[in-house]
Amino acid sequence: MTRAPVAVLGIFVADLAFRAPRLPLMGETILGQGFKDGPGGKGSNQAIAAARAGGDARIITRIGRDTFGEMAQKAWAADGIDISAVTVDDTAPTGAAFIFVSTETGNNAIIVESGAAANLSSADVAAAEAVIAGSRVLLTQFEQPVETAIAGLTLARRHGVTTILNPAPAVAVDDAIYALCDYVTPNETEAAALTGLKVETEEEALAAAKEFVRRGARNALITLGEKGAVLHGEAGTHVVPAFKVDKVVETTGAGDAFNGGFAVALAEGKSPVEAIRFGCATAGISVQRPGTAPSMPTRPEIEALLAS
Numbered sequence: 196m197t198r199a200p201v202a203v204l205g206i207f208v209a210d211l212a213f214r215a216p217r218l219p220l221m222g223e224t225i226l227g228q229g230f231k232d233g234p235g236g237k238g239s240n241q242a243i244a245a246a247r248a249g250g251d252a253r254i255i256t257r258i259g260r261d262t263f264g265e266m267a268q269k270a271w272a273a274d275g276i277d278i279s280a281v282t283v284d285d286t287a288p289t290g291a292a293f294i295f296v297s298t299e300t301g302n303n304a305i306i307v308e309s310g311a312a313a314n315l316s317s318a319d320v321a322a323a324e325a326v327i328a329g330s331r332v333l334l335t336q337f338e339q340p341v342e343t344a345i346a347g348l349t350l351a352r353r354h355g356v357t358t359i360l361n362p363a364p365a366v367a368v369d370d371a372i373y374a375l376c377d378y379v380t381p382n383e384t385e386a387a388a389l390t391g392l393k394v395e396t397e398e399e400a401l402a403a404a405k406e407f408v409r410r411g412a413r414n415a416l417i418t419l420g421e422k423g424a425v426l427h428g429e430a431g432t433h434v435v436p437a438f439k440v441d442k443v444v445e446t447t448g449a450g451d452a453f454n455g456g457f458a459v460a461l462a463e464g465k466s467p468v469e470a471i472r473f474g475c476a477t478a479g480i481s482v483q484r485p486g487t488a489p490s491m492p493t494r495p496e497i498e499a500l501l502a503s
Contacts, residue, residue: 198251199462202330205238206312208290234270244455249494253277263289280323284311317346331462348375374411430467438479448487
């Protein structure tokens with residue numbers, strides 16, 4: 196099967212993950228129960244997820260000329276990701292993320308410093324025009340400057356490329372950005388922050404999805420973790436359940452797994468509901484493993500879960 200081309204505009208950071216029962220209080224030191232470093236950043240995670248899910252992934256980003264930048268290039272090479280639109284920035288270091296993972300629940304809290312990727316600009320997007328135009332889907336987020344995401348979405352629309360905005364982390368934006376989105380894919384926390392609505396139940400998620408559509412998005416897809424996802428817009432209104440998993444080990448990167456899988460499925464021509472199920476399967480496998488990029492499943496693993 197020909198691999199469907201998916202472009203991802205976003206950042207790479209080195210994940211520095213600490214496991215402990217809880218976060219320390221201010222001024223307090225506690226002993227951890229594990230540490231691991233590895234590739235991260237929403238853009239890079241989503242590109243790796245897309246590549247392993249069977250897509251022809253291309254990443255548009257900036258990294259520094261340092262050890263963490265070498266980590267990025269090694270990770271992308273391992274999964275066959277096109278890096279022709281990656282710029283090595285001599286003026287800033289590669290970004291990093293502090294990740295706290297609860298040993299009690301598997302849930303996480305994260306601090307991200309974008310580093311060189313904070314310099315991603317509309318000029319970088321323009322330089323990557325051929326990469327974007329040659330893709331079927333463009334996926335982007337808010338870890339790089341919002342204006343850069345807007346430039347990417349605008350260019351993709353100009354070339355008839357399907358656009359996905361994963362608005363994470365949630366930041367205040369002008370509603371005009373939603374008119375550039377074929378799909379906007381916040382989780383419940385991001386949807387609540389961006390719409391001002393409570394988002395905990397399917398009904399509340401649908402209300403938030405309708406608000407994104409009212410603001411201009413063609414479709415809004417609210418992900419609800421173990422409760423699945425709610426889609427509303429031109430593709431209709433659908434509630435898609437999550438896959439049941441034996442044990443949640445770590446939720447870090449689950450949203451990136453979902454978005455990477457969802458983008459690949461759309462690029463392959465699957466229906467929106469089929470693409471959501473594909474994304475749910477991708478995320479369902481990832482939460483059963485530690486880490487972010489390392490937790491992303493392969494295409495055979497995803498298809499096996501879908502078949503079950």
